[in-house]
Amino acid sequence: xxxxxxxxxxxxxxxxxxxxxxxxxxxxxxxxxxxxxxxxxxxxxxxxxxxxxxxxxxxxxxxxxxxxxxxxxxxxxxxxxxxxxxxxxxxxxxxxxxxxxxxxxxxxxxxxxxxxxxxxxxxxxxxxxxxxxxxxxxxxxxxxxxxxxxxxxxxxxxxxxxxxxxxxxxxxxxxxxxxxxxxxxxxxxxxxxxxxxxxxxxxxxxxxxx
Numbered sequence: 001x002x003x004x005x006x007x008x009x010x011x012x013x014x015x016x017x018x019x020x021x022x023x024x025x026x027x028x029x030x031x032x033x034x035x036x037x038x039x040x041x042x043x044x045x046x047x048x049x050x051x052x053x054x055x056x057x058x059x060x061x062x063x064x065x066x067x068x069x070x071x072x073x074x075x076x077x078x079x080x081x082x083x084x085x086x087x088x089x090x091x092x093x094x095x096x097x098x099x100x101x102x103x104x105x106x107x108x109x110x111x112x113x114x115x116x117x118x119x120x121x122x123x124x125x126x127x128x129x130x131x132x133x134x135x136x137x138x139x140x141x142x143x144x145x146x147x148x149x150x151x152x153x154x155x156x157x158x159x160x161x162x163x164x165x166x167x168x169x170x171x172x173x174x175x176x177x178x179x180x181x182x183x184x185x186x187x188x189x190x191x192x193x194x195x196x197x198x199x200x201x202x203x204x205x206x207x208x209x210x
Contacts, residue, residue, distance in 0.1 A: 002036035006152040009033045012193035016200075019189060026171045027200055035199040038149045043120060044109045045076045046150045047135065050142045051101045052094070064093035078106035101137030108135055117151075125153055148195050157194035159183040167201030 013033065017024040040046035052068060053061040071088060072080055081089075081102060089099050108114050113134060120128055125147055132143040141161060147153040158164055159180045168178050168186070190197040 003039050003152075005033075005035060005037065005154075007154045007193075009035075009196065012154065012196040015193050016190055016197055022171055022173075023190075023197065023200070026204060030200055030203045033196055033199055035149075035196065037152050040150055041075060043114050043117060043132075043146075044078050044105065046146055047105055047114070047132065047138060047142075048076055048081075048102060050145065051098055051105065051137050054098070054137070054142070067092040068094070078109040081106045082110070098137065101135070104136040105138070120151060125156060148198070153195060155192040155194045157184065157187045157190075157198055159187065161198075163205040164198060164201045167204035170204040170207065171201065 009032070013027060017027060038046075040049070048068070049065055052065045056064070068089070069076065071084060071092060074080075086099060089102070090096075094102065105114070113131075115123070115131065120131075123131070128147060128151070129140055129143040132138050132146065133140060141158055144156050144158040147156045148158075165177050165180070165183060168174070168183050169176070172178075172186075187194050187197065
């Protein structure tokens with residue numbers, strides 16, 4: 001079940017509205033922030049899901065993820081994953097590249113290379129990203145999604161995300177897609193609540209699709 005944010009969303013909105021009339025109008029159109037955390041039992045479980053969902057539609061990825069979880073009656077476990085034969089993992093729907101990624105994740109978890117949640121919670125954002133991106137198949141964007149939606153960090157700005165850039169283009173009435181540097185520069189004014197700003201930019205991108 002989704003969990004509430006570990007920081008004050010109302011305070012975040014007051015900060016974002018102050019000094020940025022365009023973003024303030026967009027916030028008013030969308031309404032209160034409805035971003036929630038996606039809980040996970042462990043970083044291994046959260047990153048396993050991330051790998052499965054990469055480059056797939058949500059519906060297809062959900063089916064594959066459910067099949068994969070069925071291989072772990074007691075919950076996702078790195079040791080159990082490494083003991084499973086490749087055909088079983090491939091039969092769940094994993095591509096060869098994702099099979100390599102989940103095995104690397106399992107090996108690094110067992111070797112102690114992936115800290116548990118209490119340890120991750122003590123690390124600054126960039127250190128978390130540095131740690132997680134050592135896993136094959138986990139890039140900066142994937143690590144930022146874990147920071148945003150699992151760890152609940154308030155000041156994450158995935159400026160390279162296409163949805164963020166499209167939402168920024170819509171909110172600020174730009175003729176073309178903004179450069180990543182443009183988004184990053186504007187986002188400095190949103191600190192320390194860039195995560196909430198990101199959520200509102202994604203909602204702006206959604207309006208272009210619907």
